[in-house]
Amino acid sequence: MATEKGRASAAVAGRNGKSTVEEPKGESTVHGDPSEAGIESTPSDKSAAAEKVEAAEMASFVELARQTHQEITDVPDELGKDELLGMYRMMYLIRRFETRAAQMYTQGKIKGFLHLYSGQEAVAVGSRFALTPKDYMITSYRDHGHALVVGMSAREVMAELFGKSTGCVGGKGGSMHMFSAEKRMMGGYAIVGGSVPISVGLALGCKYKNEGTLCASYFGDGATNQGAWHEGLNLSAVWKLPNIFVCENNFYGIGTSVTRSTAEPDIYKRASSYRMPGVRADGMNVIEVYQAMKKAAEHCRSGAGPYLIEFITYRFRPHSMSDPGTYRTKEEERFFTSIDPIEQMAEYLKANGMQTDDELKTLRKAVDAEVDDAVQFADESPMPGEEELRKYVYKEWKDEWWG
Amino acid sequence: MATEKGRASAAVAGRNGKSTVEEPKGESTVHGDPSEAGIESTPSDKSAAAEKVEAAEMASFVELARQTHQEITDVPDELGKDELLGMYRMMYLIRRFETRAAQMYTQGKIKGFLHLYSGQEAVAVGSRFALTPKDYMITSYRDHGHALVVGMSAREVMAELFGKSTGCVGGKGGSMHMFSAEKRMMGGYAIVGGSVPISVGLALGCKYKNEGTLCASYFGDGATNQGAWHEGLNLSAVWKLPNIFVCENNFYGIGTSVTRSTAEPDIYKRASSYRMPGVRADGMNVIEVYQAMKKAAEHCRSGAGPYLIEFITYRFRPHSMSDPGTYRTKEEERFFTSIDPIEQMAEYLKANGMQTDDELKTLRKAVDAEVDDAVQFADESPMPGEEELRKYVYKEWKDEWWG
Amino acid sequence: MAEMTYREALNLAFKEEMRRDPDVLLMGEDVALYGGSFKVTKGLLEEFGEKRVLDTPISEAAFVGASIGAAMTGLKPICEFLTVGFALVAMDQIVNHAAKIYYMFNGQVNLPMVLRGPGGGGHQLGSQHGQSIESYFLHCPGLKVVMPATVADAKGLMKAAIRDPDPVFVMEHEGLYGMRGECPDDPEFITPIGKAQVLREGKDVTLIGLSKTTHQCLQAAELLAKDGIDAEVIDLRSLNPMDDATLVESVKKTNRAVVVYEGWRTGGIGAEVASRLMEKAFYYLDAPVVRIGGKDIPAPYAYNLEKLVYPRIEEIVMGAKYALDGSPLIIR
């Protein structure tokens, strides 16, 4: 798309500050092996047409991210050292979790589809910090980050990936279907756009019970082209429900870039079809995410209806473990890994004297151990018993009714 | 909706002229019995809540229409007397056809659902005059006007309503499923929004064959809340197809007004979600319709992709023959019948010396006779033979395959 | 017992359950201000207010989803399709979400929700409205499906569905809305899900109907009686779970069965009933179970053609006689 550069406008939300343009800093070395951050593009595999398209797009996504992204600067007062460290820890936990999950997939311990959240951590983490434990969250199949961020244990999430009885849903769901009623993480769903109407119902429940709660509904850029998405946003707006619609725009739906699938690739602008506020914000900066989300939450809790935020983010890995990922260029991947949200928070913590390198290393080691423990736990846990097979098809059912 | 007046902005498309505000002229007497134009509202049938909602809405729809509507003034050169008379004749034919269809329904000659087009004639007629016979049209169940306007005979359309073998689809479709492959009227469809994706495929065919044709896709205001509508517009825009999306905004989907169902009731604005031009135009003035549609057609034929037009119009009758129609006020109905598109064209023709009252009367008599003939034809036509029952389920099928 | 219409019985079910349980709410197109396109929800807005009776846009996928989400928070939504055929635009929400959530999430959350609306043919509504698609929902573990045929069951099954902790699809029949009948007054009366009902005892052949075809079976039984054939008539009522025991018991007595349904013959409910009878009563069957289904044809509009696509009483009679003595069974 030759015209893309002009098309993708950047209306950065969050604070009033002008976005600071980050220069590429080279590859992240602390938060994971650079080889994890994406796959080699193998040009020999590509048609000439493919290469042309990619080159044009690459420029624009990087350009857009440059406009949108800013370094962590003025952190709001309510986020003290504990909170910032908590954010860092959680982002690092998710990253580490995903890295280990990928390894376990390669070892054949995890099967089916596995979609990793690496690179997008700031979105789940920053947004969750702006919510309360009574707020609902719901998302797609790329759901490990959302599960961990609500406080589900690495053990129960990893065990679910392994399909074990100790998994959060007893091995019945797997990677795409994390759930915790207690933590109000109302599930990962595998049908693109399918969770959006459900999120509207969760928000209806919030309004009905009038407890000041809301529902944060996460989905990808590709999902915004599903009919259910459109219907859901309209319905929420008509009913003025407390829904925060969170688009994690990582620029691709599998191998199709947002500019090739979405007639309005500035997704936040689609909010206008529902007279809903729509903003774009920096999804690679956890503080910016927090700020945008806080504003949205205030809007929702005031009874003003739903709110759409488009976070500019990037998945450091291919779509899923079975995706060769050849449709993205190394340059594009390099740029986004250069603004790794975890690394940025580490820099901030150090620059502001809240943590030393050593302290951070200690923290990361603890997280690594937590994830190792989760892996071991998952590995050693028993498979679900065969008697589980017919459990929970129906809540009220008689044995004689099986056909 | 108390705030509605402020919300419904009027971005009138078509010519540059400022809309002339039409004063209510009292009820139309020439173009049909006033009792046809709507049903009595029976206040005793309504809850207090219902009355409150209606009163607020009424003001806004009338207000909006006042802003949008203008008298027929400068007619473009290419529309000479023949064309204008043709428009008048066609609008009157549709009106008369619907009036007689309603009578036949009451007499039990027509069954099922019957949705009449009375009041909206300017949309089908003005838009068709801006197209070529090779262009495709497709619409919803409110499709008699679209069938007649492409040149399908009143006989075959009426016979279809009667479910006769001589109907345009042999009695298999009925009111909601008019079709003519020859005239490129690609059907009326009964699932709200269902025809929109199909219209995208028709436009794809146009582009594929590169014959400079396009597809005009008609739907109601209510349809814009269906997922298929959203997906269809996006797909058409992504593929840059020659689709004119024509929203006939008559303010209601059955008993639910557009302001209660559509978070952005200025429907033309929804085009922005697809980076598609979107305009609102006066659907009660056949020349304005023509002009807006011509512009859209030029856009499409230039290869610039799809175009959305929202026509402000009104159905003079309830949703269908089984709708008591008590959700609209007499005042609202009176206003819209006061800007009856047929009457306006008659005035124009007379004021510009193209027709005398007597000439118009003669023309109407001829149309009345044509419709009477269609009714008689339909009535006297045979029912489809029972051997038709299994015809056309499949094009390639063996008798032994019936289960 | 009070006499009322099927429509009124449904309406009463909503009212009683909404009075009983403040978490029950109802949504759909034109259900509130307009009182329902078929007036089944008349008066609900007035009694329960707009918090509990919600008009929706024409967005079936969204409001089925909204019902699911609301049910997850503990509410008990009743979700109306103006016509059950419109459930097809929400098919993914029903099959992939409503039916699977309880299982997929290992019982952490159940969905006490009701899907409902009128289906069935015979009103010359054409191919896209006139259809009976219960089989799609029968073939969907996690969902329950019931089809009331009588006024009492309209109330009883609807109330059972509202109280049920699982998603239940209640398929009404447009052609029965105006039918009058007796209805128990007791607000605690419910018709249990999973129970068929023997409406007429007989020893020669079992006629199995559902929804409107139950009444056709009763009429066919009258005609058969004139020919000395004593037909038993069973109203299936609950498609899933299905009351195999009642069906089998009847066939053990009659040794013959005819199943009558409006849905397309191929792949319809009749195939499931026939297969279960074969599996559970094979050695009692003296003839194949006869399926009198809707023809495998999209419904045409014309009256004379439309009446041929849905089961007719004479077809049921023919089917019964075929089962009894191999008389010719000619279904055009």
Added chain:
Amino acid sequence: MAEMTYREALNLAFKEEMRRDPDVLLMGEDVALYGGSFKVTKGLLEEFGEKRVLDTPISEAAFVGASIGAAMTGLKPICEFLTVGFALVAMDQIVNHAAKIYYMFNGQVNLPMVLRGPGGGGHQLGSQHGQSIESYFLHCPGLKVVMPATVADAKGLMKAAIRDPDPVFVMEHEGLYGMRGECPDDPEFITPIGKAQVLREGKDVTLIGLSKTTHQCLQAAELLAKDGIDAEVIDLRSLNPMDDATLVESVKKTNRAVVVYEGWRTGGIGAEVASRLMEKAFYYLDAPVVRIGGKDIPAPYAYNLEKLVYPRIEEIVMGAKYALDGSPLIIR
């Protein structure tokens, strides 16, 4: 004859038909630039260009509709679902539009279009992906449904579907994509729709499979042979139209049948096959037709549970023995 994979055979079918007929085009998510999520459409963009190989947004309802509209203009679209389960979001376009347009408009326009994609379970994809929903489309007059089991039929049925003037749903199986087999070279080779195939002759019991279960039936037949049981194996291939004649002929010989399918047992293809056999071969049946279907359970992720929901070879063997001598049939 050349040896190739099922995937390659499909790919070849597209190429041959697209070379043969310039009106054939193909659309779906990631079918062009990416070469298909399962690489079935690899190389098509390069050979046929972006006019004929179109990537779509994630908008199944829209691109099924677009296929319908394109077919109305005389084009012959092939419409890919990344997984057939996603057809549920386009259910209305398929059932209410694609299947009905030819009839509803009295034959004025037919729809030479193909719907296709991989289905089937066994890859631990969980409840929302792992399913076999052929029965929904079986119960849909106006649509044809085929399920190739072999490499030759992958090519032959796909080509037949592309040339067919009616909408045809070709349901592939993800688990067969990598399977190798012989495939005729002749570009005019097609497998006619509506013909089942006897893959193994036998006299004691008929095993009826479709798609992947055909191969399980063949394996079960081997095991049964060891016990001296001579099983006939039929690959159904075409679900609608169904080749009743071949099934009936076999049962007339064996007097016993087992039908094996991955879809949920209740309301599945097995019920239709069993019902037709009862109707057309009742007096030849010495035992009820046995249905070995998928369990009526949303597919779980865990390997050990997932393998229990789909038919297993030992279940087929058990089913056959049950049909033969009433040995216990215990399906958990």
